[in-house]
Amino acid sequence: MFFGRSVNVSRYDVQKHPIFEKLIEKQLSFFWRPEEVDLSTDRSDFTHLPEHEKHIFLSNLKYQTLLDSIQGRSPNVALLPIVSLPELETWIETWAFSETIHSRSYTHIIRNIMNEPSVVFDDIVTNDAIIKRAEAITQHYDALIEGVNYYNNLGEGQHQINGQTINVSVRELKKTLYLTLMSVNVLEAIRFYVSFACSFAFAERSTMEGNAKIIKLIARDEALHLTGTQHILQLMADGKDDPEMVEIAHELRNEARQIFIDAAEQEKDWAEYLFQNGSMIGLNKDILCQYVEYITNQRMTTLGFEPAFAISQNPLPWMNSWLNSDNVQVAPQEVEVSSYLVGQIDSEVQSEDFSNFSL
């Protein structure tokens, strides 16, 4: 999948891992635009929120804006130079593109509820609580991008650059790649869901519902992206791709596990920051922290890790119905029925299909 021969012609007639084409098709059938969702009632809802709830709402939006800024860019920058399968290359591009829709929808939301949107966006890069987490998210990406640059320019071996000695080895790069993918998985599996929980908690009390509709569409995309990274990671660990990756996955098992646990702790700190001025109806710091633990356990078991926390029952059962995209409802004349876009007709006809006919 990575560090093989470069991709060359974008051909999909022979595929090593057909799952990525399925992911591409699914993602394309999900296409939506933020403008489809009407946010006019959200504006008045927002002005009626008490100050501490405005803080919760805006902080989450800021954080999500940051996450999607990273995800709209970094998979392309970090992964495309080293990818070696056209179907995976296209999946990465499709994936990053859908993140750009998310970024645009945050601007759409903030433009609709605030008189001065720039106040919100300007704070993202100066807010300590956000910066602290951003560093944890981007460090693996940064290491991979830097390493791959050296590798492409200089090749393997020891090099002197600006008086510094730099060692480039493909095995080390593969290790960085594995950890990067793991932290991306965590970003999409755990970090997003903290914000989702808050958005849906507002909508549970019938306020900020336009926002919740957009978040629902985003959650649907994120679930698919999560599936994508889970497949990549598991193909690596199962030895269905690069045999060296199997060893690396085995070697880095503890570090990978720690990425999950660290992310869960950081998200719990974030919950503390969110509710610093007071809880909101239906959600408080403790419940949100339990939810983080629950969802972390779930994601860990899917990838074959021992769960890290004791909790076994979902503390926010109402999240299920909000996360289910079947009840996404936009204005009927603007609805894009996604099922029309997928190949729904079985076009294979065998002679036994006519066995019921008689002339």
Added chain:
Amino acid sequence: MANIVKIMEGFSFIPRTELNLLEALESQNIDIDYQCREGFCGSCQVQLVDGEVEYFSDPIAYVPEGRILPCCCQAKGDLTVEIPGGCHVKK
């Protein structure tokens, strides 16, 4: 033919044939996570202890060995499943 679905640490029931396994479990008021209900998110996965299921569409989600995705399959014969986190009935 009616198939029996047995839930570990829970009870057994006979699902109606028109339901997929997820709907069947829900019809028994079982607490089970779900998200997409069409096979791409993997939220509803359960452990298959015994028996066989028939998928009516191939799941896109990554499903680990030994697990099944109830939202896009039905019991092919008698079945034993284990729900992660245990069998909880909604009040």
